[in-house]
Amino acid sequence: MSPWRRSEARIAWWLVAPALAGLGAFILLPFALAVALSFTSLRMGSPLPLEYVGWENYRLAFDEPGFRRGLANNVLFALVVVPVQTALGLALALLLDRRFHGRLLFRTLFFMPVVFPLSLVAVVWVLVFAPGPDGLLNAVLATLSLGAWEPRDFLNDPAWALPAIMVTSVWQGAGFQMVILLAGLQAIPRHLYEAAAVDGAGRMRRFLHVTLPGLRNPLIFVVIVTTILSFRVFDQVRIMTRGGPQDASTTVIHEVVRTAFDQGQVALGAAMSVVFFVIVLGITLLQRGLMRQRGEVQ
Amino acid sequence: MSRPGLLVRMVLAYVLLLACTALFFGPVLFMLAGSVKPDALVLAEAGTLRAFVPGSASLENYGSVFERVPFASYMASSLIINGLIVGLGLVVNAFAGYALARLRWWGRNAVLALVLALLVIPFEAIAIPLFYQVSWLGWRDDHLVQAIPFVANPLAIYLFYSFFLGLPRELEEAARIDGAGVLRTFLTIVVPNSRAAFASVAIVTFLFHWGMYLWPLLMTTSEQVRPLPLGIATFHTLPPLAWGDILAFGVLMVLPVLVVFVVFQRWFVQGVAWAGVKG
Incomplete structure (x- = not known):
């Protein structure tokens, strides 16, 4: 090895050292700790000695009604929010995928909620969902239904709390889908559309046979990212409903924080975190599999 | 296509665009208008179109x-x-991205694999053990503990790495032949040619962390070190409930991100789309 090569290797290690130290101390170590703690009896401020308890915390987690409700809510959240938000994002992208005056302005307006901090979005929507006939949404619905709508206290109603959080999340996130799908639409070669038109394909057929296949990868990406985000939901829940009423709107991460932080049951919270990670990992592997399939076809 | 058909379609498109604007911009307008109204009027006018006018x-x-x-x-x-x-973050992650993209060293592939693997771990999965870990060191309730854990970032490293891979090698080779070392080549040749990457990473990082809520919630107890998201979460429960004040807080809080977003929109949209297409 030449001296120059050796010095290159040394410099390379100096360059990655700070990043490696950060990743090790603040991602890898806590991750290992989450797994390790989940098999112990650790509680905040408990005088009892630390013990190895095997899979006990995992059993306890799945016995916890709050955690089970959180899991179910996250699944429901994903089942509703992912298709709705993706369809909305796609519709916005299709609307903007043409030349017209004000295109940039509309894109900016639709994308704006994405840059809003979730805590602020949550607070604004608390006001939108305000109870009584003066609440913004109650009033709008009353007008649209010509007065037939009975005003509700959305956030304190077990049937409405979770849907209200879903609406908030769709509003905040659809612009993200739109930007990615718009970039995908613009990457589809125009001559494919022209060729399809020459072959006599109508708008619907062109959409099904040119647009959708061309958007395959961006669509997989936004669907997977939104699914993962659906399992990470926390800020809106904490601020809008605190998981209530009666756990109606709780989520996995809300239960993790409530268990480990509010109640000090660190080990149980760690076990819940590991379950959450396994879910996210599963979704990610599914994405990689789907993307790879595409690679083989080409 | 016939002209009337085209006209109908154009009108329809604009109607849809306006409906979407009402949906996405309506709540923003509501916040702006409400922030300059007396508290009593915010809720009282919420049900009417006046909710959206100051x-x-x-x-x-x-x-x-x-x-x-x-x-x-x-x-x-x-x-x-x-x-x-x-x-x-820009310094630490760009250095790492460059070493991974351009330098030859033992351990490179292992580090790259580690960075890609860590991309999968969401922060929420490690928040609790990290909270326990730093508290155990007695480190909490200051600004640094809210920043340092987020400096090294696998996504930023990966974005820099793939950007540097795409730069033409000739520039760097010319500098090396002139006798410039690795560090000087990086600083004088690579950095000035990578403004787009630095801008995108900086803006995405800024917008993402501006809204951080969970970590400060776990780590802080004193008002002096608490950031805006915790501030608004406390403020909106603080009696007397004054919606005008809360909305004014919201406007002030989102102003810096809106400025960054509107001024650097091109970089930002590019960064998001870039992450999306590559991801």
Whole structure:
């Protein structure tokens, strides 16, 4: 090895050292700790000695009604929010995928909620969902239904709390889908559309046979990212409903924080975190599999 | 296609665009208008179209935000924390991305694999053990503990790495032949040619961390070190409930991100789309 090569290797290690130290101390170590703690009896401020308890915390987690409700809510959240938000994002992208005056302005307006901090979005929507006939949404619905709508206290109603959080999340996130799908639409070669038109394909057929296949990868990406985000939901829940009423709107991460932080049951919270990670990992592997399939076809 | 058909379609497209604008921009307008109204009017007018017009505009609510909570302190904390994350992050992650993309060294592939693997771990999965870990060191309730854990970032490293891979090698080789070392080549040749990557990473990092809520919630107890998201979460439960004040707080809180977003929109949209297409 030449001296120059050796010095290159040394410099390379100096360059990655700070990043490696950060990743090790603040991602890898806590991750290992989450797994390790989940098999112990650790509680905040408990005088009892630390013990190895095997899979006990995992059993306890799945016995916890709050955690089970959180899991179910996250699944429901994903089942509703992912298709709705993706369809909305796609519709916005299709609307903007043409030349017209004000295109940039509309894109900016639709994308704006994405840059809003979730805590602020949550607070604004608390006001939108305000109870009584003066609440913004109650009033709008009353007008649209010509007065037939009975005003509700959305956030304190077990049937409405979770849907209200879903609406908030769709509003905040659809612009993200739109930007990615718009970039995908613009990457589809125009001559494919022209060729399809020459072959006599109508708008619907062109959409099904040119647009959708061309958007395959961006669509997989936004669907997977939104699914993962659906399992990470926390800020809106904490601020809008605190998981209530009666756990109606709780989520996995809300239960993790409530268990480990509010109640000090660190080990149980760690076990819940590991379950959450396994879910996210599963979704990610599914994405990689789907993307790879595409690679083989080409 | 016939002309009337085209006209109908164009009108339809604009109607849809306006409906979407009402949906996405409506709540923003509601916040802006409400922030300059007397508290009583915010809810009273919420049910009418007047909810979206300022009416009797006054900046009273804004003054009251500063009186009722330490708003300047929340803002300063948010700026300090985000400045540290973005500033240090650009240096640390760009260095790592460059070493991975261009230098030849033993262990390179293992480090690259580690970075890609860590991309999968969401912060929420490690928040609790990390909270326990730093508390155990006695490190909590300051600005640094809210920033340092987020400096090294696998996504930023990966974005820099793939950007540097795409740069033409000839520039760097010319500099090396002229006798420039690795570091000088990086600073004088690579960095000036990578403004787009630095801008995108900086803006995405800033916008993402500006809204951080969970970590400060776990790590802080004193008002002096708390950032804006915790501030608004506390403020909106603080009696007396004054919606005008809360909305004014919201406008002030989102102003820096909106400015960054509108001024650098091109970089940002590019960064998001770039992450999306590559991801």
